[in-house]
Amino acid sequence: MTKSAKGTVEQPGKNVKQKSGLNRVLLDLSVNEFVRQLEYKSRWYGRELIKVNPAYTSQTCSNCGYVAKENRKSQSEFSCARCGHSENADYNAAKNILGRGLSCYREC
Ligand SMILES: [Zn+2]
Incomplete structure (x- = not known):
């Protein structure tokens, strides 16, 4: 889903800037969700997340x-x-x- 849209020299991609921005948002959301899960699981098991x-x-x-x-x-x-x-x-x-x-x- 977050594959680069650049394409090649012979076949450049379309809407590369827009797709790049979307990819960045998707990857940030993934990291944020991962951190949220770590916080949740840490609390659940009585651990401290640093x-x-x-x-x-x-x-x-x-x-x-x-x-x-x-x-x-x-x-x-x-x-x-x-x-x-x-x-x-x-x-x-x-x-x-x-x-x-x-x-x-x-x-x-
Ligand atoms: Zn060294």
């Missing part, structure tokens, strides 16, 4: 904290330019998100 700012979590080294765009070698590969720490990029970002949540939990 929202963290995800900015730069995929570019931050979970080992030394160094932030750089070049740390992210590809969609799935993370390798720190400072300390050499290397692992799956999603796993590295998840550690950063966990760290932010735990620090917020301690300070909040």
Whole structure:
């Protein structure tokens, strides 16, 4: 449903700007619904949901904290330019998100 409407050079899509806006709204609604469900389920099970700012979590080294765009070698590969720490990029970002949540939990 949210597939890009750009088309190709030979066959450009029609109403690309309008479809792009619709796609953005649909994806935002999906995220909002996911967060709403997380809040609901957290309350249901007596758990606390902590929202963290995800900015730069995929570019931050979970080992030394160094932030750089070049740390992210590809969609799935993370390798720190400072300390050499290397692992799956999603796993590295998840550690950063966990760290932010735990620090917020301690300070909040
Ligand atoms: Zn590092």
